[in-house]
Amino acid sequence: MLELQRIRENRDTVIKQLAVKNFDATEIVDEIIALDKERRAKQKELDDTLARSKQLAKEIGICYKSGKIKEAELLKKETQSLKVVSKSLSDNLEMIVTDMNKRLVELPNVPHPSVPKGNSEKDNEVVYEEGKIPELYEKAVPHWELAEKYKIIDFNLGAKVTGAGFPFYRGQGARLQRALINFFLDEAINNGYLEYQPPLLINEDSGFGTGQLPDKEGQMYYAQLDNLYLIPTAEVPITNIYRNVILKATDFPVKNVAYSSCFRREAGSYGKDVRGLNRLHQFDKVEIVQIQHPDKSYDTLEEMKAHVSELLRKLELPFRIVKLCGGDLSFTSALTFDFEVYSAAQKRWLEVSSVSNFESYQSNRMKLRFKDDSGKAKLAHTLNGSALALPRIVAALLENNQTENGINIPAALQKYTGFELIE
RNA sequence: GGAGAGUUGGCAGAGUGGUCGAAUGCGGCGGUCUUGAAAACCGUUGACCUUCACGGGUCCGGGGGUUCGAAUCCCUCACUCUCCGCCA
Missing domain, CATH: 3.30.930.10 (Bira Bifunctional Protein; Domain 2)
Known part of the structure; x- marks a missing residue:
């Protein structure tokens, strides 16, 4: 499949080149670019949530070690709600990635510039x-x-x-x-x-x-x-x-x-x-x-x-x-x-x-x-x-x-x- | 096909549910020393996503689960090894 970065950075060229294969890629390419944008935003959101969860888990560990049970229990509350959020984010992200890959695989290889146009x-x-x-x-x-x-x-x-x-x-x-x-x-x-x-x-x-x-x-x-x-x-x-x-x-x-x-x-x-x-x-x-x-x-x-x-x-x-x-x-x-x-x-x-x-x-x-x-x-x-x-x-x-x-x-x-x- | 053991970084090989992306050794790369090399010593040494950058996140065979937290516990699949059976 084509490299995502290439599609992202050379949208018009890719579409034009695929036309030589008589393949109208406009729709797929634009969809991929949109999904990719969405994917990156979701990824950022998920990463931030996970980073927070990780941080809290560490703190909880430290609390337990030093015997501060009550504080630990308190922290658990927050982390539990974060868990729900990150679960839904990662499910969402997975769907986006799956969709994007599905479309990505539908794009044929870009022909070399020397390839003549033709039907058969x-x-x-x-x-x-x-x-x-x-x-x-x-x-x-x-x-x-x-x-x-x-x-x-x-x-x-x-x-x-x-x-x-x-x-x-x-x-x-x-x-x-x-x-x-x-x-x-x-x-x-x-x-x-x-x-x-x-x-x-x-x-x-x-x-x-x-x-x-x-x-x-x-x-x-x-x-x-x-x-x-x-x-x-x-x-x-x-x-x-x-x-x-x-x-x-x-x-x-x-x-x-x-x-x-x-x-x-x-x-x-x-x-x-x-x-x-x-x-x-x-x-x-x-x-x-x-x-x-x-x-x-x-x-x-x-x-x-x-x-x-x-x-x-x-x-x-x-x-x-x-x-x-x-x-x-x-x-x-x-x-x-x-x-x-x-x-x-x-x-x-x-x-x-x-x-x-x-x-x-x-x-x-x-x-x-x-x-x-x-x-x-x-x-x-x-x-x-x-x-x-x-x-x-x-x-x-x-x-x-x-x-x-x-x-x-x-x-x-x-x-x-x-x-x-x-x- | 049946029974058991295992799968951790390029390789070998540790790892108690809590700061482990992971000890240690070898190998690789850079350096000191040397006329040069070896030895010794010092440093460094995975991939992926994201960010202009700082940083953040994911990955310990694959997938799923338990947990605030999993290389570590559970389920499942694949593969490897040993024994038994079958067999070119």
């Missing part, structure tokens, strides 16, 4: 393009047909055992998955990331910390009996490692990487967008997370973009980088670049990575701070990106590399797969 993905800006779009031979088919032909991915079997969107990978298909995971992890480790294997279930506090809760619980699978959620991305457990943590400035940059399965309910999705591997309920992803000093987080974003670009280059996939417009930007992000690879048989671009800077939006929610030179605790910046999500990479690899004789595996991956051709 049509308004996103293609900022970079690399690689040659392959020309396929006549009988080329989309990946779901290749999956069946080579018996490497079985969607029907998944539907039988679990449901739609939970495929089985089989034989060379399973091996390819494992190869990609290892390839991505090794590349990240070589770039200075520390590998983690996170839990796949998270509690409510973690869900709140990264911004999935309270509003997006419908997108996560939920284990009701234990009040735990299946992770939609490793970002959640990995970033929450630092919930309520105060880092030293010398800890920056924190660079973590994790492979995990990801679970998404994807309620309401349908049609050709969800065909084959395009959209699944369970998929594998290698996620990179960085925590950085506020002054350096945009350099870090560039570094992460370069890392993802290099992965796609090594996989010999044509890709482009898209800067998301305000309307397409996620609730929590200040700036996001999507990476898309070209899927030759479907003749469309598929999103395989999303690299974002959340600035202090997540940090503020999870109280992730660092000590600056003056010794003051300040909010750190959090960033993350997929590096990479597997299914659409697999889709593009299968489609783009299909030949009459089989599917070619790019050179960089061969030492991981142990084969050069799917046949």
Whole structure:
């Protein structure tokens, strides 16, 4: 969530910036400012009352010790009435704070000044393009047909055992998955990331910390009996490692990487967008997370973009980088670049990575701070990106590399797969 | 799943219901001494809210209660450890 002080001191700017996300914040912002003012007044009143009570309690203690029972009893009278007052004040204060926080959480992150205005993905800006779009031979088919032909991915079997969107990978298909995971992890480790294997279930506090809760619980699978959620991305457990943590400035940059399965309910999705591997309920992803000093987080974003670009280059996939417009930007992000690879048989671009800077939006929610030179605790910046999500990479690899004789595996991956051709 | 013990500042570890935000040690930071370092000695050393400031308030695992007053008593939840059971 946004920092209260920022809202208080930059009302107009915040409203103007949120308009880029097509979000009319005027009402909420003004309400927050009003509640904040009320809160501070109440706080002062309560503090004064408590201070008086504390003082009296001390005096009563002294009276009892020196045997002045009568005086003590007298003082008790006053303190009892103060107690009623402070109780009602603190109840009142709690209500105000609860209200204020409720509204605060409703405000999305402020977009970076470079974010273009726009309503949908049509308004996103293609900022970079690399690689040659392959020309396929006549009988080329989309990946779901290749999956069946080579018996490497079985969607029907998944539907039988679990449901739609939970495929089985089989034989060379399973091996390819494992190869990609290892390839991505090794590349990240070589770039200075520390590998983690996170839990796949998270509690409510973690869900709140990264911004999935309270509003997006419908997108996560939920284990009701234990009040735990299946992770939609490793970002959640990995970033929450630092919930309520105060880092030293010398800890920056924190660079973590994790492979995990990801679970998404994807309620309401349908049609050709969800065909084959395009959209699944369970998929594998290698996620990179960085925590950085506020002054350096945009350099870090560039570094992460370069890392993802290099992965796609090594996989010999044509890709482009898209800067998301305000309307397409996620609730929590200040700036996001999507990476898309070209899927030759479907003749469309598929999103395989999303690299974002959340600035202090997540940090503020999870109280992730660092000590600056003056010794003051300040909010750190959090960033993350997929590096990479597997299914659409697999889709593009299968489609783009299909030949009459089989599917070619790019050179960089061969030492991981142990084969050069799917046949 | 059953029984018991515990959770205090960066760490270790005291704490009788009354001036405890909390002894002491270690660590960290600053200083004295030294050519420099170590040792020794002195000082300092949490977070949050509020205030221009002085100051005030909150926080001893989380939440609730008793009391004029709670780290200390009671309830509840979470977690950790030990033993038993089950188990990849």
